[in-house]
Every structure is written in structure tokens, then in C-alpha cells.
Amino acid sequence: MSLLPVPEAQARLLALAGPLSVEEIAAAACAGRWLALNVTSRRDQPWADLSSMDGYAVRAAEWPGPWRVTDISSAGGALPAPLARGTACRIFTGAPVPVGADAILIQEHAALTGDTLRGEDKPLTQGQHVRPAASDFRAGETLLAAGSQLNAARIALAVLAGHGVLPVRRRPIVALLSTGNELVAPGAPTPPGRLPSSNAPMLAAMLAAVPCDIIDLGIVPDDLPALTQAFIKAGEADIIVSTGGASVGDHDLVRAAFTEAGGSLDFWKIRMRPGKPLMAGKLGDSVFLGLPGNPVSAHVTAMLFLLPLVRHMGGAASPLPAITNAQLAIPLPGTGERDDYLRAFHGEDGIVSVTSQDSAAVAAMAQADCLIWRPAHSGAAGAGDIVKILPFPL
Numbered sequence: 001m002s003l004l005p006v007p008e009a010q011a012r013l014l015a016l017a018g019p020l021s022v023e024e025i026a027a028a029a030c031a032g033r034w035l036a037l038n039v040t041s042r043r044d045q046p047w048a049d050l051s052s053m054d055g056y057a058v059r060a061a062e063w064p065g066p067w068r069v070t071d072i073s074s075a076g077g078a079l080p081a082p083l084a085r086g087t088a089c090r091i092f093t094g095a096p097v098p099v100g101a102d103a104i105l106i107q108e109h110a111a112l113t114g115d116t117l118r119g120e121d122k123p124l125t126q127g128q129h130v131r132p133a134a135s136d137f138r139a140g141e142t143l144l145a146a147g148s149q150l151n152a153a154r155i156a157l158a159v160l161a162g163h164g165v166l167p168v169r170r171r172p173i174v175a176l177l178s179t180g181n182e183l184v185a186p187g188a189p190t191p192p193g194r195l196p197s198s199n200a201p202m203l204a205a206m207l208a209a210v211p212c213d214i215i216d217l218g219i220v221p222d223d224l225p226a227l228t229q230a231f232i233k234a235g236e237a238d239i240i241v242s243t244g245g246a247s248v249g250d251h252d253l254v255r256a257a258f259t260e261a262g263g264s265l266d267f268w269k270i271r272m273r274p275g276k277p278l279m280a281g282k283l284g285d286s287v288f289l290g291l292p293g294n295p296v297s298a299h300v301t302a303m304l305f306l307l308p309l310v311r312h313m314g315g316a317a318s319p320l321p322a323i324t325n326a327q328l329a330i331p332l333p334g335t336g337e338r339d340d341y342l343r344a345f346h347g348e349d350g351i352v353s354v355t356s357q358d359s360a361a362v363a364a365m366a367q368a369d370c371l372i373w374r375p376a377h378s379g380a381a382g383a384g385d386i387v388k389i390l391p392f393p394l
């Protein structure tokens with residue numbers, strides 16, 4: 001198989017499954033989820049002309065008064081009567097402005113003697129401290145598009161628009177499978193030849209940035225029947241992610257076990273560094289993503305493939321990672337046959353690549369906060385040049 005360019009591999013991966021089913025969830029529990037349908041407003045906001053300050057509703061042209069205070073308007077209280085000429089209405093923040101009034105005299109600029117009011121400071125202008133009806137949004141207006149992600153501000157908007165529950169896509173269930181005879185559970189003793197399995201905790205941390213549920217199926221040895229059984233068990237998940245055993249060594253059995261379990265492989269080997277041995281396929285309704293075992297390769301391929309897949313199945317309209325421009329603080333050599341994804345961080349003078357770009361260099365990766373994307377066959381870059389970067393999800 002020849003090496004697949006990253007965008008082609010991403011497109012093929014996302015084509016393996018559509019967004020999951022729709023569920024109605026309380027708005028307060030929707031943080032991070034993607035809308036399955038447009039959100040249309042059920043009400044005007046504000047519902048009437050409302051005061052934005054505590055004071056007195058008056059006619060601006062009548063400033064500085066005197067006015068006689070004849071009524072009161074408070075948020076949630078009875079509607080005030082229309083304002084007669086020469087009168088004022090005591091009013092509080094968020095309360096409806098009486099018909100006839102067109103400005104609010106704030107109480108700091110008002111002198112009240114008995115029920116006689118006079119304006120101080122500067123003359124009032126029409127509309128001063130009044131929020132017009134429907135100036136934020138109007139009933140029937142489409143406020144949020146299907147496929148947009150619900151953050152705190154969008155949840156506030158949907159609730160103010162009259163929605164208590166929102167249609168979102170089900171959270172994908174992601175099964176994590178760590179393969180390798182050398183691996184022991186995190187924190188377990190590491191006699192010679194053994195090392196702690198760090199990939200599943202790392203992936204769980206990355207997945208914390210997107211709505212999904214994780215099933216950690218633990219460590220599976222490099223043994224065909226054991227790996228096959230693990231894949232069969234993982235078939236309950238929407239997404240099956242393995243790490244390790246993806247390359248060409250005698251112990252790299254992931255492809256064989258996946259096929260033995262009934263899976264069909266869609267692609268293997270990507271034109272990227274690190275992450276070349278990445279593979280993907282379908283096992284029943286589950287999408288399978290086989291990440292390389294090297295922790296750095298697993299991290300980079302999770303950013304470029306796993307998180308987009310979770311977003312896509314969760315209903316995101318734009319599931320691919322955000323790519324932004326940034327200025328290099330250091331020079332970079334040209335690239336070869338594959339796209340490079342260099343681990344880097346934001347320094348005072350721009351982006352700095354970490355010293356070791358080895359795909360097993362975890363201490364160097366731990367200094368990074370982003371990847372620099374350098375397409376294949378790029379020339380050398382100098383300090384001050386603009387490059388494309390992808391921020392780490394967490």
C-alpha cells in the first residue's frame with residue numbers, strides 16, 4: 001500500500017460512519033455537544049423595551065423636569081400605565097419602560113423631593129438606557145446552526161430563546177485497547193523489559209476535550225487469539241482505538257487480529273511523520289482506528305484522526321482540528337516525502353520546536369503546546385516566517 005496523504009485519510013475515516021442518533025438533553029448538560037438541528041427563537045429578547053438602569057422613565061424632551069412620579073415598574077411586576085405628560089415612572093433594571101417614555105433618568109442624576117423629580121447632570125437623549133424590544137434577537141430567528149458546538153454562551157442563548165432541552169447527537173463510546181507484551185498497568189512495578197502503559201491515560205486526557213464515554217479495555221499481549229477476542233469485545237463501542245502493533249514487525253498483530261475478528265481494513269500507512277503506520281477500518285457498526293505504539297506518534301495521530309472522528313460522530317459540522325498561522329522563533333529544516341507534525345511551544349518571540357522530534361521522546365513532547373504542520377517537500381523556514389500550527393486539545 002502506498003502512503004495516503006493526511007487529508008485523504010481523514011476524509012476516508014470520516015466516511016466510515018455518520019453522526020450518531022439524536023437525543024434531547026437538558027440545556028444545562030449540553031456543554032461541548034453538537035446541535036443536531038438548528039435552534040430557532042421562540043421569543044423576542046428583550047420581550048419589550050426594558051430599562052438598563054435603576055432610575056425614572058421619562059420623556060427625554062421634558063428634561064430637566066419637573067416631573068411628578070406617578071407609577072412604578074419592576075422586572076416581574078405589573079405592567080406600568082402609559083406615561084402622561086409631565087409625569088415619571090420609578091423604574092428598575094430589566095423592567096418594562098411605560099408607553100410614552102423614551103429615556104431613563106438614572107437615580108444618581110435625579111433629585112426627588114416628595115413625589116417631585118428633577119434632572120441633574122447632562123440633558124437626556126432619546127433612547128438613553130433603554131434596550132429596545134427584540135434588539136438582541138426576534139421570535140422565529142435562527143440563532144444556532146445544526147452542527148455547531150454548544151459552549152456556555154450558546155447554551156445561554158438557546159435557553160433565553162425558550163429552549164429547556166436541546167437536540168444533540170449521542171456521545172460516542174470509545175474503547176481503548178493497549179497492545180504489547182512489554183506493557184504494565186500505570187503505577188505497577190517495572191522489572192527489566194517492562195514499561196508503564198501511558199497511551200491509554202494520554203488518550204483519555206485528550207478525549208476529555210470532546211464529549212464521549214471511554215471504555216478502557218486495558219493491556220492485551222501480542223497474541224493473535226487474545227487480540228482477536230479483545231477486538232470482538234470492543235465491538236460494543238462506536239469507536240475502537242488500539243495503540244501499538246501497527247507496524248511490520250513479527251509482533252505487530254493488530255491488522256491480523258482485527259481481520260480475524262471480522263473487521264475490514266480501509267487504509268493503512270499515512271504520508272505523515274510521526275504516525276506513518278496508522279490504520280482504519282470497520283468492525284460491524286464500529287469504526288476502528290489503529291494508532292502507532294510510540295507515545296508521540298499516538299498523540300499526533302489522535303489529534304489528527306481520533307478527535308476529528310469523535311467530533312464527526314458527535315455531530316460536528318467542522319470536525320477537523322483548527323489550524324492557525326503563527327510566527328516561528330527559530331529556523332526549521334526542509335521536509336522530505338512525508339508531512340511533518342513537529343511538537344512545539346509558544347515562546348516569547350514566537351513558536352519554538354522542541355529539541356527532540358523523536359517519536360518516542362515523551363519528555364520533549366511534554367514541553368509542547370502545539371504542533372507545527374510542515375507539508376511534505378517544504379523548503380527550509382527561517383525565524384520570523386509564518387507557519388501553520390495546531391494547538392494541543394489539552
Ligand SMILES: Nc1nc2c(c(=O)[nH]1)N[C@H]1C(S)=C(S)[C@@H](COP(=O)(O)OP(=O)(O)OC[C@H]3O[C@@H](n4cnc5c(N)ncnc54)[C@H](O)[C@@H]3O)O[C@H]1N2
Pocket residue numbers: 178179180182183195196197198199200243244245246247248249252274275276277291292293294295297359360
Ligand atoms: N521495519 C520497520 N520498522 C518500523 C516501521 C517501518 O515502517 N518499518 N515503522 C516505525 C514507525 S514509523 C513506528 S511509529 C513504529 C510503530 O510501531 P507499532 O505501532 O507497531 O508500535 P509497537 O512496536 O507496538 O511500539 C512502538 C514503541 O512504543 C511503545 N509503546 C507501545 N505501546 C505503548 C503504550 N501503551 N504506552 C507506552 N509506550 C508504548 C513500545 O514499547 C515501543 O517502544 O514502528 C516503527 N518500526
Ligand code: MOO
Pocket residue numbers: 272273274275276277292294297359
Ligand atoms: O511515523 Mo513513526 O510514527 O515515525 O514514529
